[in-house]
Amino acid sequence: MSMVSLTIDGKMVSVPEGKTILEAAQQTGIDIPTLCFHKRLPPIGSCNMCIVEIKGRPGPVTSCNTPVEEGLDVATQSDALHAQRVINLKKILLHHALDCPVCDRAGECDLQNIVYKFGITDVAFEPRAQKRDDAYATSLIRYWPERCILCRRCVTACQSIKGIGAIDIIGEGDEARLVPVAADKCKSCGECLSVCPTGALTENLSRRKGRPWMGKRVKTTCGYCGCGCQLELSALENRVIGVHTETDDGVNQGSLCVKGRFGYEFIGDENRLKTPLIKENGQFREASWEEALDYTAKRLSAIKDQFGPDSIAGLTSARCTNEENFLFQKFMRAVIGTNSVDHCARL
């Protein structure tokens, strides 16, 4: 791979061909403000916060989607750039609702962070009256049109990570809004929700469970099936209040399915079984693990002795890990002595 040399803020940088100016700057430790840029997504270039000046070219360019070229002389900071960024940010804020106190995202919101970083003191423009539709593809995800900054991260994630394209931004200017263009294709995976920089897309399960910084983040493996997706659970007062995948770890690289993203409330459900139950005279009673295992072993041996091993069949669950499922079939074949073993193969 051939290397390209360029100058950023007076520093000589050498990066592989095909990288963007933003990547080259990040590699050098130079901070260029970004908003729509997301490391898991291809560059979007909608927010115009990452603009830089290139010597000898008219006007600033967006650094996130401009590839490096040999001998470029890039300036990331100047008064003109700062003024332009502030204006761009004010335009983005123009239609944003006064929702921080009630927004689930407030506290880990990219928009809040960048506004505070720039110290924006007023939104100098008058917004035009507008009406946006708050429909979304599925009932698991809620769209808050008045919080949306139309950065297109969700649209890009749906297209480039999932390859679905269930949502798109329709209309121009004040009319622009996020629309489920192919609602039937949506799998409710929540990829759009995980990349949303603001609280425009939130889960629709239950709101106001706690501020983001209140929860204790625990890195863990998804308990829903045997795939072993990595995620972070946020727990508050012994209750899971959210799923996060910002670290992009594991085989799933930050993506989850609908069950991993939204199916966490069963963890704290009151109706969950906490002890084994043994049925006596048509009624279940609580038992200890020791008693239940002894009873099961006794009954299995008795049935096997009386009717032979093929009188027993085993059915296991996709909620178990691959290793557990392997052990189960081994148990059925080697201990019980039957090939009658099956798996539900769905969740």
Added chain:
Amino acid sequence: MTESKTITLNMGPHHPATHGVLRLIVELDGETIVKATPHIGYLHRGIEKIAESKLFQQVIPLTDRLDYSAASANNIGYCIAAEKLLGLEVPKRAQYLRVIMAEFARIMGHHLWIGTHALDIGAMTVIFYAFRDREMIMDINEEIAGYRLTPTFFRIGGVAQDTTSEFIKKVRAFVKWFPKAMEGYHTLLTKNKIWTTRTMNIGKISAEEAVNYGLTGPSLRGSGVAYDVRKAFPYSSYEDFDFQIPVGENGDVYDRYLVRMEEFKQSINIISQAIENLPEGPVQTDSPWITNPRTVDVQNDISALIRRFMMHTKGPAAPKGEVYAAVEGAKGELGFYLVGDGTEHPYRLKIRSSCFYLASALPRLLVGHMVADAIAIIGSLDVVLGEIDR
């Protein structure tokens, strides 16, 4: 041949005359003290450590609880240190308001001192008059800050809110009234034979020794050293005011008493100048990262709402660096050494407590005096354990 043995007497930490939770172990030969050992730490709350997990502005209420008898005088020191670290300029009007509040705090601290000091020595009347007048300052605190003893009125970059007309009225009334009250204090004590006998030539310390022990504030000035941070290193516009630094001659309990009595007058003099020449203008510095947006903006402007949200949940990050800011507290030089490491929390906050140095001079001051004089000496140093133990 008779053999003389010393006895060990434990004073405190619950002794009412040790001004809080100071514990003294004194060795007595008869009734004369031959050795005194102060034990501190009964009021340790770990304020310096707590500060490391707080945002910069969340530390302000902790400083109220150092020398709680003069809370605003502590706030100003921390705020100046934080402003130095964050590179903020405080508007003139806020500086004047800070001076007014800090001087009121000094008067409140001295009120507590004169009341309890006299009570310890046996003059009970004084505390009633002192607390009558202290109550008026509490009302002034309540008027402007909402709180009476620990106002937490200062913010990094200014003060919490502007004055009300009621506040100015109350301050003027107090300024007018207080000289009369002072006459009362003097009548009760200054020429009182019992008082002078109990205080003159007790707990003497020379100027040189006082400096060597690190004494500051009225206790140092009682020995004749005219060192006052307000004059030596003026802060918060103290250079604008015309005031004197009273000093004593003998460095005994009586001279320290006289110095503080004069400080009452000087403080009221400063307050009078500040309230009459209060400049117009904002009371908060104009910084988008630290100045609280106006409520009307927060209700109408998303950028103001975001900034308020971020200010109180995340807070401004301090640059890497270290600063020291000292102010003249009610008891002496109160210093704040603050280290920033680029995050929203102080990396380290070290408080230079003036009372700690005063208490460490006790072994030297008590030796050779009677047990009863120990009470007079502790009272004259005016230690507050909230500040020593932190």
